[in-house]
Amino acid sequence: MMDHLVILIRSISAFFILMVIARILGKQTLSNMNFHEFVTAVILGAMAANFAFNEKIAVVHLIIALSVFTITSYVLSKLFMKFRKFKMWTEGTPTVLMEGGRILEDNLRKNNMTLDSLNQQLRQKEIFDIEEVEYALLEVNGKLSVQKKKELQAVTLKDLHLNAGNILQFPIELVIDGQLLNDNLKSNHIPESWILSQLEARNKKLEDVFYAVKSSNGQLYLDDYKDNIQHPIDIE
Structure with a gap:
């Protein structure tokens, strides 16, 4: 009877420990699990399960091991936010599977798809x-993002004012975290002077911009570091 009680207590403890860890790592871990988060989740789950049923595992040893993997995952997440190239090297980048309505067979094979x-x-x-389908991208979390052909997209009020002859372009990221994405500029034949002139016209400097993308209609979308929102909404 005592053994059953010990297993019950250890199982409940393991459950709540994982709940705390998930809370620490944040919502991103739950919504879009990437490579390192997947590995961390598998290891933490295995540790918690062993702790629940293996009485030979000391509580102190479990806490040390869980702390190491939790801190490692947390630090990696912060590094990914600061160093985009490190994030891309570690997690990879989205892969275009369809472009212009055509299937890219080589990219399918590269992703074992x-x-x-x-x-x-x-x-x-x-x-x-x-x-x-016009474009299909395989995201780093394994999910597929799809853009339909222009004539098959849902019509909005804004569309009614657009010239029907406008060519639909795929959005192009130009700035992330205050840094120009030179590879994107070169591959899409966009001169650096264009983005700088667009920023100057809006009285912006490159270091003020968190994110900039040339949208489907050819216009530039900007998001500043300072959003000037006094009370941002965050549903807990």
């Missing part, structure tokens, strides 16, 4: 005809 898998994920996006 079959055409059946692509069609399955498209169906989960309520796309049953692959001809509807």
Whole structure:
């Protein structure tokens, strides 16, 4: 009877320890699990399960091990925010699977993905005809992002004022965390002077910009570090 009680207490303790760790690591871990977060989750889960049923594992040893992996994951998350190249090297980058309505077979093979898998994920996006797709990207978390062809996209009030002859372009990221993405500029033949002139016209400096993207309609979207929002909404 005593053994059963010990297992019960250890199991409950393990559950609440994991709850605290998940809270520390934040919401991003739950919504978009990347490589290092996946590894951390597997290891922490295995540790907690062993602690619940293996009485030979000392509580102190468990706390040390859990602390090491929690701190490691937390530090990596902060490094990813500060050093984008390190994040890209560690996690990889999104892969274009379809461009201009065409399937990129080499990119499918590089990601060990079959055409059946692509069609399955498209169906989960309520796309049953692959001809509807303009762009499809495989995100680093394994999810598929899809942009339909222009004529098949839902019409908004803004669309009614657009010239029907406008060509739909794929959004191009130009600035992240105050730094120009030179590779994106070069590959899309966008001169650096263009983005700088756009910033100057808005009385902005490069170091003031957190994020800048050339949107589908060719306009520049900017997000500053200072959002001037006094009471940002965060639903707990």
